[in-house]
Amino acid sequence: MRRHPGLPRITLRSLRAVRIVGLLAVLMTTLLPLATPVRAAEDLTMETRALLGGHARVGTWIAISVRLKNDGPAIVGELRLAGGTQGQTRFGTPVDVPSNADQTYVLYAQPPAFGNTLEVILVEGDRTLLSSKVNYQIHDPGQLVVAVIAENPERIVNSVGSLPNRNQVAPLVIGITPEDLPARVEAWGLLDRIIWQDVDSERLEIPQRAALQAWIAGGGRLVISGGTVGPRSMSAFPDTLLPYRPAVTADVPASTLRGILGTLPAAATTLPALTGSLIDGRILASVGDQVVAAERSYGSGAVTILGFDPTVDWIAGTDAARNLWRRLLPERTAGGLTISDDTLLLNAVSQLPALALPPIGGLFALLAAYILLIGPLNYLVLKRLDRREWAWATMPVLIIAFAAGAYGIGAALRGSEVIVHEVAIVRGAPGASEGAAQVYMGVFSPSRTTYQVRVPGGALLSSPIAGDFFGGNVNVAALDILQGDPAGVRDLAVGFGSLRTIRAESSVVIPLVQTDFRLENGRLRGTVTNASDERLDRPAVVLGQTVALLQDLEPGAVATVDIAVQGRQFSTSLADLIVGQAFFDESTANAETSQTFVRRNMVDQLTYDPNFGSTNLLPADGPVVIAWGSATVLPIEIASEEPRYVGDVLYYLPARVRISGPTTFPSDLIRSTAVEADAFFFSKEPQSMSFGQGSVTVAYRPIGFEGTISATAVTINLGYGDEGQD
Template identity: 25%
Template sequence: MKRLLLVLVVLATLLPGLVGAQVAPVTLSVRVGLGGLVKQNSWAPAIITVTNSGQDLQGEIEWRWDNEPTVFAQTLDLPRGANKQLLLPVRAPSFGGRGTVRFLVGGQPVALATAVADVADMGQAVLAVLGDEGPAIIGILMARNLPSLRALQLTSGELPDRPELLAAMNWLILTGDTAQLQAEQQAALQGWVATGGHLVINGARPQTALGLGALAPATVDDTDQTLPAADVVPPSEVAQPGPVHVLHLVPRAGTTAQTTATGVTTFVQHRYGMGMVIQSAVDLAHLGTTRAGLARLIGLDTLDLSSNNRSPAFGLLERALRLPALRLPSFGALLSFLLCYVILVGPVNYLLLRRWDRREWAYVTIPLTVAVFTIGAYLWGTTGRGSRVIVNELAVVHAASGATTGQATTEVGVYSPVRRAYTLGFPADALVEQSMSSFRRTAGTPIRTLRTDSAVEVPNVLVDVGALQSFTAEQTISVPPIRVTQTGGATDTVLVHNDSNQALEDVIIVQDGNALQVGALQPGAEQRITLPVNGALGGLNVPGQGTINRQAVLMTMVEGSGLFDNNPAAPPHPDASAPAPAVVAPQKGAASQLLVFAWLPTSQLPLQIDHRTTSTQGETLLIVGADDAPDH
């Protein structure tokens, strides 16, 4: 009998190792970020390659940063002989770029690999170059010695197909054939620009603008010509003396063009949403020098690289939510309750027992009074908390003028009247993370997001009694088209037209740190406003009628972004002694852009709790960037 027990113990010890040996043929490799670079607290792509030379497996791929508790996972079927590559969106850490990817089968790791990413600070600008001219352009820019600039080169295969995964970049210079990009990559570029990205289209070849459609501010004609380089930049800034090849750009309506003295268009720009697109007719690598040329041509000398044109959406919900169940009882109500308790348990109890000549009953009446008030306090608290789970949403959506899609950042708050763990289900295209304001990312409180074919699940979300747990979901959504057009003439005006079938509420025009309240805008209606906007943001009155305090949302955004700065400080010129160029790309400061804020009384993010669709209540704030007025 003892021998049999010994054999069983040995088998139990060796069995996990035997099972692991059977699945050991799984190998992993991973690279994280854009060219190995990620930006603090921004989404980044983790490209994972998995091979399997053993038996068929079903499991999960998961990534975790060494210094962060959040785990990002995805289900994966891995048949025998498979060699798969998948993209797992991960949120970059605040510090420390080392992480580990694991393949789990039945919850047990069977393969792992590590990777290290270069983490850029939020205050650092990142410029990427896509195409063959990357080394030349990056070399010029890095020789420019811009301390807050990080530069990297990308290939078309490294360009993500989601705008959220491009968030690490401030600038992107295109030099290759964009028609070779996938439709999802082209749409991602469009969404990235709408949320504040700056796109530069190099003029080395006409194919660079082919895949961008209307995002390119100009079309390229079949004809081209040559010009002396000094007609484009000062002679001291020309890298290669002699004539330069110039594409024939035909500016689109509503764009701003820069021409030479002979009328040749050299640069065209236009705003798209919160971002900017600059199209060059010449090869920037041919013109730029280490002295001044390229950095100034694309606006690096005049743009505040550390500014954040994209308005903040994180932490807004908890500051602006008006949920009765979260309110504490008023001071007057608590004081009245305590006074009643003191009076009843003291004077009233004593006087009654004295009148009845039953003072010895105090041993019974006092505990009974305490019990009654205890039960009353409990019922008061539970009644105030309610009896059901409440889900509130606040979406901030950035869109371009006239666009039917926008980039949404939705904060979801889950309130529970009792302490309980829930499984939350988000749409499959959402990038989900627990809000930092809700959960401080401490090592003892990990959250795991699992991507499946049909949803993004967050299991075991513990919500305390009467507390709120909030998550952030980012995705591309449909939006009501709003056309915002600036018109020139004797007086500058802006025309806001609601092209949708939905009414817009509390419409506000914002420019140069000032604001003007327009009010409601019905479907098909338009409003013409004379510029400049001179009203103070603090004087607006947009409280809203629902659970979201709209005024609190706007004021919180004022505190966290540069959208409302009255006097945005321009950074000093890196080389004040450098001569001014004869012709430069047209630039307009970020603060001069006109924005339209409009509210919708609903939100679009469906949510499941414990695998059942739940009702939500929420609102949507649309932020639409106006098209630039053409020069006049």
């Protein structure tokens, strides 16, 4: 083919040059990505482990320790993992790891109810540098969990023989180390009891010691036993917790321990024990003026010191050991305040006048006006103007105008401001100012938008356990949470006129309340003192199904309680007794009816058992002081917004009671546990049981109290009558 005169001449040399340039371009395209600096895998390592041995409950926090060792360039990134009940909430914490650094971070997560693995990833920008999987194990919300921190934990683990709970689930006894205890008390929700023996308490870091004290105040029980180390193992425990400070080791006769061991084994002999002088509390065993064993209450919990070693041969594995541990490690009270189904609290958060349905009368009036405007009025006006042919234009205009007006009315009813509705249950104890708050924060938006949310103080944030039913049409399960102080939620999407709920847990300071209760001759008597500088609204004292309503308590005020204990087969709900009855209609909701609805749901949440439904009993073994407040427990900040706050706070303070004189314990003050069953089938609920051919051994006990008991009669009631068989 002849070359065109206008084209350049192509020679063999030029073709060879073009080929070389093309080959170089291909090589550069291939090798350029390889020239980008890539971190060598051996320069960066990540080790992960779940604290508390990887055990957790639904609704509680699990702490994951992440160790990063960096021998390469510095890293500024983030640790992330997915968790939450739905497994779709992302938890993250920022990391800054310089070159040649060895650092440990802790991530907190809500473990999913189904599954046993969480994956932790380290990201830098959009790149994933490392990932590691962490195993965990979920346990029943009502299961008693005992942690043993000892030099030889297996000796104690094998000797603890506590009774199963009401769901027939045996206690879980695990051996851990001081390093397995989280630095935040929110992640101690798994633990009910701790046994400490022969381990130096100085191994606890300062945040762990503060968490231990808050855990005891919230209802935990710490048992410290003697062993081979001596008094120095307790040096880090403050005198404000200990019943006595062991000073010397002395030999004590076995008969000294009969009060806490019961009948002594035939092989019982003298044994060494740590002794000292009583600081505060109740003596369980003593030799002369020296205390050998004692117990001290702190908040809702207690600390017990056993100066002797309960694992010696003549105690371990005997009835004496079983009696000892069943006394010191009582059954977990229902589900406690561990919430595994928060549907009722979500309903409470959603109760805002801005979310209420419009009045039905207004809707009918709007519909009637629309019909009149489009039909007769439009026709009559056009007829009077003699312009009926304009109907083809006026009707669309009227429809558009009416639609715009209806939209404006709806927007006006919803409001134009961002509202934060806080519903909080704050658990504490009389005589203690430490408390734990479970807060549900509903963010209401008048328009569809995305917010950047901050919570000062470093609260642990998550999505609700039961999901979020009121988040509009957005993907309500996707919460992107950044842990730290302040904690934050990134890009919180809220639909038009909708409410998005965030769950938060944090340690808080609570109003100081003092109580003195006694049960005398079938009447609950005592006093409640508001020793704080805050007013307590509508306080009540609840014992079983007995409710004593008190007047508002101003700072420094004292209220007297004197009410007959009432046992009821078919009784009014506790919400009716504490808050009052309510006939709620969304179309007529106002601030007062909304508050009543919210508070009833909060009380109903406390009496709800995920296995049995409503029990109509608070999760406590003694009297409980309940009071209300409206202060903001956890402040929430929304970027570029000044939200209006609405809140309801329930203070939940389990107290102790002394019992004296002839006392009748009705069924709501009796706890039962199935000890043994050989029946073909067996099922037990709080108020009933069913089983096939065979036998069942059931243990009945009254609520916990200070003092001793001598039973004179037992009445068994079969059916629903008021009289039983002695």
